[in-house]
Amino acid sequence: MDEPTTTSDAVTIRRMDDDSFDAKGRRTFFRYRDLGLNEGSRGTLNGSQYKAVGIMETTGFHYHECEYQFGFVLRGWVEIAFADGRVERLEQGTSITIPGGTIHNEVAMSSDFELLEITFPAAMGTVAVDVDLATGHLQQP
DSSP states (O other), X not given: OOEEEESSSSOEEXXXXXXXXXXXXXXXXXXXXXXSHHHHTTTSOEEEEXXXXXXXXXXXXXXXXXXXXXXXXXXXXXXXXXXXXXXXXXXXXXXXXXXXXXXXXXXXXXXXXXXXXXEESSSOEEEEOOEETTTTEEOOO
16 A cells, blocks of 8 residues: 655655555556655656566667666666667666666566666656667668
């Protein structure tokens, strides 16, 4: 049960249990928990916790319309491919900051993967792109 408790105009406290993984998200193979950062920052930031469920699908190359996306791996691992051909494996305790517009693709993850994500601004768009893996450039339509 997600029970926000506001102690003043500036402080918001949320006490969450496992049933609070009920927020809508971008991927069907994650359950999402809204951490209340959007509310607490009056829409400046968004904070979510992701938990792997089901079978992982690659996300396809994409970028986000935002200033930055920050992630901290709470459990397990994820592999992220970038348009330049580099693949990074992020394991428990690893953080990553991805500037908006950076083309990437989540290609693999462990079944116990969990991530804390913070985005700025809170409203973030996702744009799918085609990448020529030989050159790392966007393919022209």
